[in-house]
Amino acid sequence: MNNLFQYVPGNSLIHRLNPITKIFLTIIICAAAFITDRLLFLVGLLAVDMLIGIIAGVADRTWNIFRGLLKIAVFLFLLQVLLTRKGTPVFWIITDQGLLTAGKVVLRLVVVCMPLALVLAVTRISDLTNALVQVLHVPYPYAFTLSTAIRFIPQFLEEMAEIMEAQTARGVAFDKAKGLKKLSMMLPLCAPLLISSVRRTDQTAAAAEVRGFHLRTRTSGYKRYPFSYVDLGTVVFCLLLLAGAIVL
Amino acid sequence: MIQIQDLSFTYKGEKKPALQEINLSVPEGGFLGIIGPAGAGKTTLARVLTGMIPHHYPGNFYGSARVKGLDTVDTSINDLSRLVGMVFQDVESQIISPMVEDELLYGLENFGVSREEIPARIEEALQSVGISELRERSIASLSGGQRQKVAIASIIALKPRILVLDEPTGELDPRSSRQVFSLLKVLNEEQGITIVLIEQKIMLLCEFTKQLAVLSEGRIVRQGETREVLARAEELQELGVNCPRVTTLSRILSARTGEEQPVCINTEEAEAMIRRLIP
Numbered sequence: 048m049n050n051l052f053q054y055v056p057g058n059s060l061i062h063r064l065n066p067i068t069k070i071f072l073t074i075i076i077c078a079a080a081f082i083t084d085r086l087l088f089l090v091g092l093l094a095v096d097m098l099i100g101i102i103a104g105v106a107d108r109t110w111n112i113f114r115g116l117l118k119i120a121v122f123l124f125l126l127q128v129l130l131t132r133k134g135t136p137v138f139w140i141i142t143d144q145g146l147l148t149a150g151k152v153v154l155r156l157v158v159v160c161m162p163l164a165l166v167l168a169v170t171r172i173s174d175l176t177n178a179l180v181q182v183l184h185v186p187y188p189y190a191f192t193l194s195t196a197i198r199f200i201p202q203f204l205e206e207m208a209e210i211m212e213a214q215t216a217r218g219v220a221f222d223k224a225k226g227l228k229k230l231s232m233m234l235p236l237c238a239p240l241l242i243s244s245v246r247r248t249d250q251t252a253a254a255a256e257v258r259g260f261h262l263r264t265r266t267s268g269y270k271r272y273p274f275s276y277v278d279l280g281t282v283v284f285c286l287l288l289l290a291g292a293i294v295l
Numbered sequence: 296m297i298q299i300q301d302l303s304f305t306y307k308g309e310k311k312p313a314l315q316e317i318n319l320s321v322p323e324g325g326f327l328g329i330i331g332p333a334g335a336g337k338t339t340l341a342r343v344l345t346g347m348i349p350h351h352y353p354g355n356f357y358g359s360a361r362v363k364g365l366d367t368v369d370t371s372i373n374d375l376s377r378l379v380g381m382v383f384q385d386v387e388s389q390i391i392s393p394m395v396e397d398e399l400l401y402g403l404e405n406f407g408v409s410r411e412e413i414p415a416r417i418e419e420a421l422q423s424v425g426i427s428e429l430r431e432r433s434i435a436s437l438s439g440g441q442r443q444k445v446a447i448a449s450i451i452a453l454k455p456r457i458l459v460l461d462e463p464t465g466e467l468d469p470r471s472s473r474q475v476f477s478l479l480k481v482l483n484e485e486q487g488i489t490i491v492l493i494e495q496k497i498m499l500l501c502e503f504t505k506q507l508a509v510l511s512e513g514r515i516v517r518q519g520e521t522r523e524v525l526a527r528a529e530e531l532q533e534l535g536v537n538c539p540r541v542t543t544l545s546r547i548l549s550a551r552t553g554e555e556q557p558v559c560i561n562t563e564e565a566e567a568m569i570r571r572l573i574p
Contacts, residue, residue: 054393054433173397198393201435250388253351257376258453259405267404269413 053201055168060277061103062169066178068278069170072099073162075285079292080158086147088295089154095288096161103169112164113157120153127152172197177268187263195251199244206243210236296457296489297321297344302358304339304348313339315513317358321491321506326483328500328521329493331510332535337493338384340510341461343367344491346375362457377406380455382463384493386439386446395421395429395437395445402453420452423478439466447475451482457489458482464496472496476503498539501525501560509536526558541565548572 061069080092100109127149134144176190214236215221224232252260302317314336321327329337342348349356350372360367363378383389392398399417408416421427424444434442443466450458458479464472476499482488494500500507501521508518511534517524525531528538528546538546541559545568549556552572559565 053435056431171397172393173400194393195391198391198434202387247385247388250383250385251391253347254383254389255391255401256351256372257345257347257379257381258402258449259373259376261373262407263405267407269400269404269410 053168054171055103055105055108057104057169059102059104059169061099063275063277064281065182065272065274065278066170066175067182067272068274068281069166070175072281072285073166075289076162077159079288080155082289083292083295084151085295086150086154088292089151089158092158092288093154093161096158096165099162100165103165105165105168108168109161109165112161116157116160120157123156124149124153167197174270174272177270178272180265181268182272184265187265191255191260195248199248202247203240203244207233207236207240210239296323296325296363297491298359298361299343300359302343302356302360304343304354304356306339306352306354309354312355312513314343317515319508319515319518321489323489324483324487326479326490326503326505327492328504328507329491329510330495330497330500330507330536334512335510336513337510338461339513341381341459341491341493344457344459345379345381346370346372347381378455379457379459380450380453382447382450382458382460384461384465386442386466389446390434390442390449393433393435395426395432395434398434398445399449399452402449406453416452416454420448423451423481424448425474440468440471443467444471444475447478454486455488457491459491459493461493462495463492464494464499472499479503497537501539501542509534511535522558522560525560544568 076092076095080089083089097109100106128141128145131142131145131148134142136142172194176194179185180187180190211221221229221232297320299317299319302314303312304314305312329340331337339348342352343360344362346367349368356368362375367375390398392401399420403413403416421430424447426441426444426448429437429441443463447463464475467475479490479492480503483490492504504521506519507521507524509516509524509531516534525538525542528542531538541562544565545556545559556568559568
């Protein structure tokens with residue numbers, strides 16, 4: 048979980064794409080997944096997701112994300128299958144309609160979740176926020192909020208682990224508990240975590256302020272984010288994908 | 296360079312003042328060490344110097360604090376931050392980027408350092424704390440000590456005229472701590488940067504600082520040339536501030552020999568003193 052959001056350095060085609068193009072690609076894949084009503088097209092989109100991961104050289108990460116989503120997907124699939132009443136029964140209370148809808152719902156979920164996680168793996172957060180500010184003219188404070196939120200995820204996890212270790216040292220059997228039991232044991236820890244996070248956030252704000260947070264303008268970023276032919280190609284691909292989703 | 300007069304400060308919502316009747320002056324090119332027990336108001340004093348108090352942390356502010364002639368209450372945090380750089384005690388909260396290089400870039404970009412100058416500044420700052428090889432690493436993959444060095448580098452890169460450091464060697468091993476102190480000495484002597492250093496490592500403070508101030512319960516109880524302050528070691532002990540062993544040694548020897556021995560602040564001086572007394 049800890050490294051799920053961490054940047055994987057590299058120089059692949061996907062790495063070199065303009066951050067804005069990557070976001071566009073993510074949005075288009077999501078849009079296409081919701082527009083289309085064909086199971087086969089959704090399978091195709093899943094293949095596109097996988098392909099992006101492979102081209103970016105983060106096949107392991109792609110597989111891990113996919114596996115993580117699969118657990119939720121199985122649960123959702125069963126729920127959908129058991130609750131759908133329409134269509135002709137295939138087996139017990141399961142209908143052909145139910146299977147089809149469940150398949151589509153689950154595929155949609157996976158297809159929609161994957162690109163964002165992949166883009167975060169191959170884009171530096173600073174590049175993402177700087178590009179948002181420079182190219183899309185997003186106000187800097189919003190971009191800062193986004194980057195800080197993502198930067199804090201591993202930190203929160205570290206802190207949570209620390210609090211749990213401290214509790215384990217005082218006899219709380221975190222290591223023996225599983226599933227819901229463990230979750231209920233973790234709940235009381237949210238208060239200390241929240242308090243320390245709020246304090247930390249305030250200090251981070253102060254730290255940003257003394258390093259010229261308010262002086263930053265749209266063009267302050269050192270790096271520039273020009274669009275290349277690869278970006279153009281990706282955009283064309285995105286549009287084709289979208290057209291496909293609408294027509295098919 | 297720094298002039299604080301009759302300063303008292305109480306954080307909003309608190310009853311007890313964090314600082315009381317502080318009078319402090321640091322000349323340009325000075326190197327002031329601040330020591331004191333926990334809760335003495337050291338961090339609050341540092342916040343006053345950077346303008347975070349009263350701009351970020353509100354409260355009752357009496358007296359005045361001037362940095363290079365600018366009143367910290369009237370001057371915006373932006374203008375002050377061009378002059379004063381601060382390294383925070385809690386490194387985790389100071390670092391705002393997920394990557395080392397971006398962390399150094401942040402301040403440089405904000406202060407409008409020219410594009411041509413930026414790469415050299417980053418390289419120079421990383422080199423001065425000895426972490427050039429960490430440039431492309433993510434912050435999450437670094438150790439506490441390495442993060443501390445990144446935080447220091449990110450401030451040094453901005454080339455402030457005054458550098459305020461709040462326990463910058465808290466997570467560093469003895470060797471790295473000495474390295475940081477040596478670096479501060481170089482910045483102080485070669486670039487004339489005024490340094491205010493809050494630390495608990497008394498031995499290093501004695502060796503490197505020019506002036507020393509002892510803070511206790513919000514008040515400055517001793518201040519002056521480092522050697523002068525140390526000469527009254529018994530009083531420091533009472534306040535809960537440890538003295539370096541060499542200083543204790545010269546005090547004991549003064550009592551035993553019946554004549555006043557010079558205050559030693561490093562092992563070389565102590566050695567010379569002992570050689571003199573034992574022919």
